[in-house]
Amino acid sequence: MDINKEIKRLESIYLEKPERVFTMYLNTDPADPDQQGGEWRIHLKNALQRFEQYLEEDGDKAELDNFCKVKDRVKKFFAENELQLQKSVIIFATPDETTWVAEILQVPVETELYWEEIAKVDQLIDLSQTYPKSGIILTQREAIKIIETELGRQLATSYFELDLDTEDWKKHTGPHYAQSTVSASGTSVKREQFNKRFEANRHRWYKRIASKLDKFAKDRDWQHIYMVGNQDETHDLSQTMTKPINHFINKNMLDKKEAEVIKWITK
Structure with a gap:
């Protein structure tokens, strides 16, 4: 509606x-x-x-x-x-x-x-x-989830995951898979290596998805944008976007259910 x-x-x-x-x-x-x-x-x-x-x-x-x-x-x-x-x-x-x-x-x-x-x-x-039409952008390193809401209701959800081979972001129709991708070896060493690589390239990688996020906001006429995640990550991601972010939430909620995220934000 x-x-x-x-x-x-x-x-x-x-x-x-x-x-x-x-x-x-x-x-x-x-x-x-x-x-x-x-x-x-x-x-x-x-x-x-x-x-x-x-x-x-x-x-x-x-x-x-x-x-x-x-x-x-x-x-x-x-x-x-x-x-x-x-x-x-x-x-x-x-x-x-x-x-x-x-x-x-x-x-x-x-x-x-x-x-x-x-x-x-x-x-x-x-x-x-x-409670205007809003976009909630949740980030957790190599995974980004977008929840669209209006009147406190979920309208749609989209997922993006960073492909480490191409260094591009791929859209998924279901929950993110990034955690299993970067830790397939089952060792903490691989995760540590990825963390160092991510920190070194975070701004550049976020810049690659910024235009997609801006297009989401424009095409869907978001009146308000929330950005949720680690403070450093959300700051870097917001800096690569042209759309202004109305509210930052320093909280990891990427794996939370959409209803729980919306309820927390609209409380």
Whole structure:
């Protein structure tokens, strides 16, 4: 989802009775003291019941039927995804199903539910500004991993590994293999030799991948760039790039799972 395009699309929606737009921001964070017992279920159930009760009393059967269509789809979404919930859920939905946005997020929201003529996008705009489309560049000597995120969600992951024979960086579709490549002999001597070679050539080798990292940032419209790894390595790597680095993290997280890295950075 391109969040900026989605916001513009949602802002363009205006529906008159008996049509309406359902907007939901729901706090499902298990670490929140107010959510220790899964209170989000009660908040959601009560809010949906209040909307339904109001529409029944209002006597507009067509609007009530429309709301029930959306309500049933919302309940089905939670039934299918309850075990995957993280800190929050946002939903935008219309009865004719031309709009259905349902996202499980690792970032906090304030619980709000609406059934109105327009989609309520204020919180979504705030989230897009607080957690913009970002690139997380993790480096560990001869291996580099790139995690793309938006709204605290993983969009994609790419891996690069230095080929010591050609001194060029090769892209992989899976986890890096550099550790096994440079230590195939199983001796600490080979690793020590590589470390000396790496330190002597680090700046030159990082310069070879800088243009690829800059292209990633440009093509994917990163609004924020994190660089994570050994302080000396990230400094050298950043110096070879034209794109500015917004935040440096002196921590080795290359082998951590993407969700763990994103959670640590967005905490």
